[in-house]
Amino acid sequence: MQLVVGRIGRAHGIKGEVTVEVRTDEPELRLGPGAVLVTDPAGVGPLTVESGRVHSGRLLLRFVGVPDRTAAEALRNTLLIAEVDPDETPEDPDEFYDHQLVDLDVVTVDGTEVGRITEIAHLPSQDLFIVERPDGGEVMIPFVEEIVTEIDMEAQRAVIDPPPGLLDAERAVIAGSRDESADASGSEGDR
DSSP: OOEEEEEEEEEEETTTTTEEEOOSOHHHHHSSSEEEEEEEEEGGEEEEEEEEEEETTEEEEETTTSSSHHHHHHTTTTTEEOOOOTOOHHHHHHHHHHHHTTEEEEEEEEEOEEEEEEEEESSSOEEEEEEEEEEEEEEEEETTTTTTEEETTTTTEEEOOOTTSSSSSSOOOOOOOOOOHHHHGGGGGGO
16 A cells, blocks of 8 residues: 655755655654655656755655756655555554545544545644535544544544534634724724
8 A cells, every 4th residue: 555655845955855745654664764665756756765864854865866956856746655554553553544544434422424534634734634524515624632532443433523613614603703892992092
């Protein structure tokens, strides 16, 4: 099975290093020296990691056969894909690979059916479950402990405790509203 573990960014320096946007919780395992990675687009790879280091909080990798900045720049936006045994699981029991979560049923804590996870979106601030509703619609659910209360692999379901408005826009609660009287009094000082 194949997992996207990173995306190549800009070239760094003149010796063929590239920045990498990490998309795995196990970069030392998936992106370590000697790792052979399939690529998307396929014509660019496979790529073998020659060396890696962290610089200013960013992962920098050098690949075998990429000797200079020009060759490194040609790799920009290439996805790095690792071959993974489908039965492999992360060491931490509270972590999951995307393929383990896709197709799980999503239900609320009271048992109400929400839908089925079709994709995991990895955003800079958090991951999101993309859930297909029974009516064909779609809802995005933040994969955070406060909302996703349980992942039950045996029952093949994710249990959520959604805040008002997450699943039903009509029930949304506005977190803050401006006090109109404060607005009126505050504007007089500018005269």
